[in-house]
Structure formats: C-alpha cells, structure tokens
Ligand SMILES: Nc1ncnc2c1ncn2[C@@H]1O[C@H](COP(=O)(O)OP(=O)(O)OP(=O)(O)O)[C@@H](O)[C@H]1O
C-alpha cells in the first residue's frame with residue numbers, strides 16, 4: 120500500500136517534469152521515423168520478402184526493441200543530474216520506500232517508451248504493416264518489461280559510478296554487443312551457425328524473436344512466452360538490485 | 371534530544387594506485403538538549419558533514435551509537451527519518467520544479483495527504499517569505515531564496531530535530547542575518563536545531579552551545595561565552611609613556627600584568643568591570659594615561675588554544 124502510494128508520488132512528479140519538456144517526444148520519434156523511411160526500404164530485397172508489409176513485420180518489432188533497450192540504458196544520466204542536485208539525498212532522508220524511488224522513475228521510462236512505440240506503430244500502419252490488437256498489446260508488454268529492466272540497470276549503475284564520464288562508455292560497451300548479437304535490425308536467420316549459437320545466450324535475442332512472432336500473428340509460437348518469461352525474470356532481478364542501490368547508505 | 375557515543379567513520383579513497391584510508395570522524399560524543407540551537411564549528415574537512423550524514427541515516431557509522439529524538443540510529447533508522455529533517459550542504463532543489471511543487475512532494479513523502487501537503491506548503495512559504503516566488507522555477511531564484519527553500523523543505527513535516535549543513539554559506543550579510551532570524555524562529559517553535567558552520571561570528575551569535583571540531587575530533591564543547599572564558603579572561607592593554615611604566619606596575623600590583631616597551635597588558639576576569647578600577651588606581655598613583663584597549667577572546671582564540679592553528683588560516 121505504502122509502496123503503491125510512494126511509487127505513484129514519484130511517478131507523478133517524474134511525469135510532470137517530463138511533460139514540461141515535450142521536446143523529448145520530437146527527439147524520441149524523429150530518429151525511428153528516419154529508420155522507417157530511409158532504412159526499411161532497403162529491407163525488402165535484403166530480406167527476400169515479397170511485400171513491404173512483410174518487411175515491416177520483421178523490421179518494426181526489431182526497431183521497437185532497440186528503442187526499449189537504448190531508451191532504458193541511457194536513463195541513468197538523468198539520475199546522475201538528480202544526484203548532483205541533491206534531490207536523491209533529499210528523498211533518502213524521508214521515510215519514502217526505496218523501491219518506490221526506483222519504480223516511480225522506471226515506470227515513467229516505460230510509459231514514455233510505450234508512447235513512442237504507439238506513435239511508431241501508427242506510422243508503420245501507413246506503410247501497410249498489419250497487426251492484431253491483442254498481439255500488439257502483448258508486444259507492448261514485452262517492450263515494457265525490456266525498458267523496465269534496462270532503465271533499472273541504468274539507474275543502478277548510475278548510483279554505483281555516480282558520474283556521466285563513467286556511465287556513457289559503460290552503457291555503450293554493454294549495448295553494442297547486445298545489439299549486434301540480438302538480430303534486432305536484421306534477423307539472424309541467415310547468420311552462420313556460430314553466431315546463432317552466441318545469440319541464443321543473448322536474452323534480447325529471445326525478446327526480439329518473441330516480438331517478431333507477435334507481429335507476424337503467430338501468438339502460439341514458443342518464442343512468445345519464452346521471450347516474455349525471460350524478460351519478466353530479468354526485469355524483476357534488475358529492479359530488486361537497483362532498489363537495493365537506492366537503499367544502500369553510501370555517498 | 372541527540373546523544374552520540376564514539377561515532378566513527380572512515381572512507382577508503384584512492385589516490386592514483388594507492389589506496390588510502392581517510393578517517394573522517396574519529397569518535398564523536400555529543401549531547402544536544404531539546405530546543406537549543408547547537409553548532410558544529412570547524413574548518414573544511416573537519417568531518418562536520420560526515421557526522422551529520424551519519425545522524426541523518428545517509429551513511430552508516432563504522433562504530434558508535436546514537437539516539438536521536440528518542441529513536442536509535444542503528445536499530446531503527448526508519449523512525450529516525452520520521453523524526454528529523456535534514457538540509458544538505460549543497461542544496462536539494464531541482465531546477466525545473468517550483469518551490470511549491472517541491473514542498474508539496476516533500477510533505478507527501480513524509481505521509482501527508484494532498485490537501486494537508488498543500489496547506490503545509492502554503493504555510494512554510496509564508497513563513498520563509500517565499501510566497502511571492504512560490505510558483506517560479508527554482509533555477510530562477512537567487513542564492514538566498516533557494517537556500518530558504520532548502521530549509522523550508524527540511525522542516526515541512528515539523529520534525530523534532532532539524533540538521534542544517536552550513537545554512538548560510540555563500541549568502542550576503544543581509545541574507546545571513548535573515549537566515550539567523552529564520553533559525554531562531556525554528557527554535558521558538560520548539561525545534562532542536564543542529565547547524566554546522568565555519569563562521570566564528572555565526573557560532574558565537576546564533577548558537578546556544580557549540581562543539582568545535584577539527585580533524586574528525588571534537589576539541590571543545592560548551593556555550594560560546596563559557597568556552598571563551600575557559601581559555602583566558604579579557605585582556606586590557608594600557609598604553610603609557612615609557613618612564614611611567616614602573617609606577618604603573620606598582621599601582622597595578624594586584625593584577626596579572628605583563629610589561630612591554632610602551633604599554634602593559636593585564637589579564638582580567640571581566641574587562642568591563644576591571645577598566646574603571648584600573649583607571650582609578652592609575653589616576654590615584656598619578657600615572658599619566660595614554661590609551662586603553664579591551665581585547666575579548668574570540669572563538670578563534672579558543673580554536674587556536676585547542677589546536678595550535680587559527681581557524682581563519684585553515
Ligand atoms: N565519500 C567520501 N569518500 C572519501 N572521503 C570522504 C568522503 N566523504 C568525506 N570524505 C573526507 O572526509 C573528511 C571530512 O569531510 P566532511 O565533508 O565531513 O568535512 P566538513 O567538515 O563537512 O568540511 P566542509 O566545511 O568543507 O564542508 C574530508 O577529508 C573528506 O575528504
């Protein structure tokens with residue numbers, strides 16, 4: 120009960136501050152739209168599919184997962200600014216739940232990611248993408264879990280390293296192989312066996328496969344529940360760890 | 371209201387390859403009474419902030435015990451948090467929020483309902499003369515206004531004890547005087563106020579009792595007046611013609627006296643009482659008078675006696 124109340128307090132404040140600066144919507148949508156317009160047309164021949172719709176079915180879920188991962192991983196920068204301003208310390212001397220300090224922020228990130236995803240999905244409809252609403256909702260759940268996890272990780276790391284200079288290279292180093300090995304931009308169907316073998320160890324690769332299955336309309340594919348389960352477990356672990364960092368009594 | 375015994379904290383700090391241990395606080399005992407303004411006076415790096423952060427539950431002591439407003443720091447930090455307010459040295463407001471938003475959120479984090487939080491915010495904004503700017507973003511405030519918001523945030527839940535880490539550093543003399551009034555008002559409302567400062571005059575004028583801290587240790591504690599009295603009484607300096615000095619020494623033989631080329635110095639209990647007596651004795655002996663100066667010891671003299679350094683230099 121207290122957790123819910125505290126989380127909504129933190130969440131509301133963070134949303135309020137976010138909406139005060141609507142520039143992020145523009146920035147957050149501009150780049151993906153560029154991908155949709157300029158990158159996707161190359162895909163039809165590359166993926167050897169017949170229609171644009173098929174190409175988007177493969178590309179859009181990958182793009183959304185990519186946004187969820189990167190959007191989350193870079194949230195830590197905002198937290199470092201808050202640390203520097205003393206806002207975090209001020210919260211930590213109050214009896215507020217430490218889990219709420221994390222969840223309130225991460226949920227804001229989830230909401231802004233989903234808003235971004237909806238805009239991109241709507242745009243993709245213009246390009247003949249078709250997807251069932253229930254499947255789409257499940258895909259959004261996947262995205263929400265991914266961004267919950269990555270933003271929690273980013274906050275936890277930010278609390279440990281406490282400086283942008285350390286956070287930026289760290290996040291880039293993590294994100295790059297994760298990106299390359301997940302088949303996010305191009306499916307790994309045509310990848311050599313060893314590459315696929317490595318990708319199987321990449322949880323995001325499961326998330327992408329699940330999301331693609333949903334966009335394909337293949338709700339029954341094992342990829343779907345496996346992806347959701349893996350992301351849910353990782354999200355819980357990440358949230359628990361990051362909340363502990365909020366609670367830890369260090370400078 | 372606050373009682374600590376043997377509080378300790380050291381930090382591991384890295385200098386290049388070498389790991390060094392910084393003993394920031396080395397065994398601090400404090401007794402702060404209810405309803406007083408207690409001051410922590412010390413130079414940069416003395417360990418004031420570290421002590422405060424321990425008492426505010428932000429860092430865990432390596433050793434020692436503390437009870438704050440009846441709650442045990444070690445076994446019940448949650449209860450300590452409910453009973454105290456803490457205002458950090460570096461401030462705690464967010465550029466893009468307004469003072470009112472910050473205050474309402476802070477009150478709600480302490481459990482107030484929405485309407486109660488709004489009422490409290492309005493009340494402290496009024497009290498700290500911030501109503502006029504309440505709905506402007508914090509980044510537009512002057513240093514003094516922003517500091518007042520910090521303090522308002524620290525007391526919005528009416529804590530029994532409030533810790534203010536250097537509340538007046540960086541303020542101009544007028545804002546400082548205002549801030550002192552605010553702090554006295556908190557005491558009048560029944561709060562126990564624990565401030566840190568490296569200003570001698572602030573410790574002297576504002577605090578009921580102080581502890582002087584240096585290098586992680588408390589070197590002296592007491593009322594400002596008592597501490598000054600302890601190290602030496604007042605000094606009266608009487609300027610005289612050279613040939614009048616022997617006569618003066620004779621006339622003032624009942625005092626502790628030191629002679630110099632053109633003056634004598636007398637150590638007295640209370641200069642204001644002694645000066646007329648000295649003048650009368652000299653007059654009676656027919657000694658021609660030059661100048662008379664009274665030197666009262668400052669807290670800096672106390673610091674100098676206890677540490678061998680001047681607080682002004684360090
Ligand atoms: N997190 C930390 N890691 C390493 N050393 C620290 C840390 N925090 C404080 N110190 C060291 O502990 C000592 C005491 O610092 P503290 O901030 O308590 O001093 P202070 O009395 O508040 O000084 P000031 O008047 O400058 O605010 C300093 O030598 C400081 O460098």
Ligand SMILES: [Mg+2]
Nearest residue numbers: 418419420459
């Ligand atoms: Mg300090």
